[in-house]
Amino acid sequence: MIRCKGPHSLPLARGASVPFASIMTSMHYRRFGRLGWQVADIGYGMWGMAGWTGSDDQASLESLDRAAALGCNFFDTAYAYGEGHSERLLGETLKRHPDKRLYVATKVPPLDRVWPGKAETPIGDVFPYAYIREMSEKSLANLGVDCIDLQQLHVWSDAWADDEGWQRAVSELKQAGLIRGFGISVNRWEPANVLKALETGLVDAVQVVYNVFDQAPEDELFPACERLDVGVIARVPFDEGSLTGMLRDGMTWPKGDWRNLYFTPEHLREILPRIARLEALLPDGMPLPELALRFILHHPVVSTMIPGMRKIGHVETNLAASERGPLDPSLVAALRAYRWDRTYDIP
Numbered sequence: 001m002i003r004c005k006g007p008h009s010l011p012l013a014r015g016a017s018v019p020f021a022s023i024m025t026s027m028h029y030r031r032f033g034r035l036g037w038q039v040a041d042i043g044y045g046m047w048g049m050a051g052w053t054g055s056d057d058q059a060s061l062e063s064l065d066r067a068a069a070l071g072c073n074f075f076d077t078a079y080a081y082g083e084g085h086s087e088r089l090l091g092e093t094l095k096r097h098p099d100k101r102l103y104v105a106t107k108v109p110p111l112d113r114v115w116p117g118k119a120e121t122p123i124g125d126v127f128p129y130a131y132i133r134e135m136s137e138k139s140l141a142n143l144g145v146d147c148i149d150l151q152q153l154h155v156w157s158d159a160w161a162d163d164e165g166w167q168r169a170v171s172e173l174k175q176a177g178l179i180r181g182f183g184i185s186v187n188r189w190e191p192a193n194v195l196k197a198l199e200t201g202l203v204d205a206v207q208v209v210y211n212v213f214d215q216a217p218e219d220e221l222f223p224a225c226e227r228l229d230v231g232v233i234a235r236v237p238f239d240e241g242s243l244t245g246m247l248r249d250g251m252t253w254p255k256g257d258w259r260n261l262y263f264t265p266e267h268l269r270e271i272l273p274r275i276a277r278l279e280a281l282l283p284d285g286m287p288l289p290e291l292a293l294r295f296i297l298h299h300p301v302v303s304t305m306i307p308g309m310r311k312i313g314h315v316e317t318n319l320a321a322s323e324r325g326p327l328d329p330s331l332v333a334a335l336r337a338y339r340w341d342r343t344y345d346i347p
């Protein structure tokens, strides 16, 4: 078993970042809300390697190793990513880097396995008390740790905010030392559907879709996180891949790959002209993925972002964006015109 080491907290204001100069790239770190951890401003998303087609465990493990070597110290996984497979890959990575403080975030899947969470579903069908405890034990075993840094709920509806069951489970898991912090991963394109839960004081971090297109978290969620000192994890920084510039008209993925549900022909037809307009805005020498990550870096309330990566090359180029820092304010201002509040019915 790997013991959780205590968080090292430097006295840093939210949004301030410090470089870690003793490594090859100069990774920058930000304070993770009230938990006080110093986390890399570019972390690691671990869904693709255990859920999307084209994954290769060896390549994924090498990518994770490279990220750790370059100073990335925040890794987001979930039980639902391959029914524990992604968690086990992270567990192997933790064992290979016993000298490093790597922060582990995972998630309890909804009992009914329905994404997104819906107000009309009773919370007893989604996150009953005993189930949250049981799934946390399973994740602890998959990860090979005796304490999870951040346990999150994988869907949410604020209709459940007052429920005593999840609140008791979270408090008891913390008291027992089985989790250090607790977070909620909010439904796609519903960033405000967690504000009531934040007011309980039990939520240390929020995970939300935030990227060049999806800027709505800035309206209500980010101010609330700032006020309550809640850590913010920006997920899906590349809009599931469109903001890498690699998608083409008519593209499909092998049967069973979730991206077929997201990039429907209709959605893709709307995305591609927006990508073309974005590419016309790129400063000389800046690839689109770099613009996407450095846009997110501009927001001081974001503690870390978690690009999905399965290849060493992607790890190296993405983590290098940390050193380059936030985009020039004039470019951020121009990107305001690319905000896109979507309403597709997508899981």
Ligand SMILES: NC(=O)c1ccc[n+]([C@@H]2O[C@H](COP(=O)([O-])OP(=O)(O)OC[C@H]3O[C@@H](n4cnc5c(N)ncnc54)[C@H](OP(=O)(O)O)[C@@H]3O)[C@@H](O)[C@H]2O)c1
Pocket (backbone or CB within 6 Å): 044, 045, 046, 047, 048, 076, 077, 154, 185, 186, 207, 235, 236, 237, 238, 239, 240, 241, 244, 246, 289, 306, 307, 308, 309, 310, 311, 313, 314, 315, 317, 318
């Ligand atoms: N409900 C939830 O809680 C929820 C939902 C979605 C995602 N998440 C979390 O957020 C993380 C990030 O989201 P995501 O992985 O779905 O999507 P994403 O980060 O927006 O995009 C990932 C895609 O971008 C590609 N990519 C990464 N860097 C690249 C680069 N420099 N150049 C070209 N392509 C690049 C990846 O390729 P390779 O994989 O081939 O490297 C992958 O196809 C997930 O891994 C997961 O941890 C949580």
